Amino acid sequence: MAKLYPFKFKTIFKDKIWGGEKIRTYLGKDFSPLPNCGETWEISGVKSDVSVVKNGELEGQSLATLLETYKAELVGKAVYERFGNEFPLLIKFIDANDDLSIQVHPDDELARKRHNSFGKTEMWYVIEADPGATLISGFNQPVDEAKYLEKFNSGRLTDILNKETAEAGDVFFLPAGRVHTIGKGLLIAEIQQTSDITYRIYDFDRVDDKGNKRELHTEEALAAIDYNFYDQYKSPYDKKKNEPVEVVTCPYFTTNILDFSQSVSRDYSSHDSFVIHVCVQGSYTLKYGDEELNVHMGDCILLPATIEKVSLETSAGFKILESYI
Known part of the structure; x- marks a missing residue:
């Protein structure tokens, strides 16, 4: 077998209704012939979109094949014992040229029960932000399911959601169950569990290029939402230089x-x-x-x-x- 080395993978480009140009202008990734690019998957073990090596002796091999071949040598003994041939992380860049849908992701227990999948806990690092750009993370007050439904059914859901102004360098940790959305004008690096399960709660009544609204998952979301209120949603950290x-x-x-x-x-x-x-x-x-x-x-x-x-x-x-x- 070939000796393992640091891998680069071919970028997987995703055309999104809310995507823009920053994947190309800021990150230097040409997504032609797509009209725009909302997100890229940089390292993925998701079965429908598995990353493929683009450098070195193992160029052309999929991440799934690498894992099946090298096992613990690739991911570590403890990681392999825990996850087997499932690569546990998904790495993305996201360019929001418009607000994403308000959404939530299930935790491991619910995702396993409903989808035979991992849940989706994730983090965002803000690479670039237009002045005044915002995002939503969690609730701005204590909420239960009844209050949530009252606001949702009256079209006033955003009244109870926590909106944050975001700037380059900000970090947000989003455990599974946290209602969230990335706002217009943000370029974000996302690190998450390997999962592509999203419950779309509200999509601002948008239509695609065929005039169709995107599917909502109103009922599915109810059991997934963490209704708790937290004092802080942005992850504070000491912005030190030359030190991890x-x-x-x-x-x-x-x-x-x-x-x-x-x-x-x-x-x-x-x-x-x-x-x-x-x-x-x-x-x-x-x-x-x-x-x-x-x-x-x-x-x-x-x-x-x-x-x-x-x-x-x-x-x-x-x-x-x-x-x-």
Whole structure:
């Protein structure tokens, strides 16, 4: 078998009713011939859209094939024992040229029962934000199902939803069950469980190019929603330079932000997990053993669990999201 190395994958482009141009203008990804691009799937084990390697000796191999072949060598022993041949994370970029639908995702228990799937807990990192851009995360007051339905049925659901102004560098953690939407003018990196299950609650009465409204999942959403009110929905963190900063840790993934103006070495030997780098700013050369890989803004790299030590060499600086199980 070929020796494992850091992987880049072919981008999967998604045409969305609310998509725009920033995937191309900010991230340098050409989505022609699509008229716009709402999101890209950068690392995916979702069965309908499995990522394919685009670099090195294993170019052309799917992520599913890699996992079936290399097992724990690719993802780590503990991760493989937990997830088997299911790659547990999905990495996306999202460009909202209009508001996304108000939606919610089921947790593991409900998703397994209804769809034989993982639930969907996720995090957002705001790469770029138009002035005044907003998003919705959770409720702005204590709510129960009866109050939710009252507002929903009267067309006033947004009265009880928590709206946040979002700026570049903001982080939002969205556990399964949290009602949310990404607002117009936001470019976001999303790290989530491997799941494509969304319950669309409200879509602003939009129609597609054929004049049809998108399907809503009003009843399905009721059992999925977390009706609790929380004091804080944005994830605060210390925006330190040249030092890893943990921004999210949960049962499904941990994410650090590395905002560096200088080169740095990373030791992953204690993780027993694959590691993903999502480059959201700048560039660096990833060095591992005697090999190296150039990484630029918009690149997403999968480091196999067998690669325990790397160095990130830079002259101009970089910012990455570093995620693992």
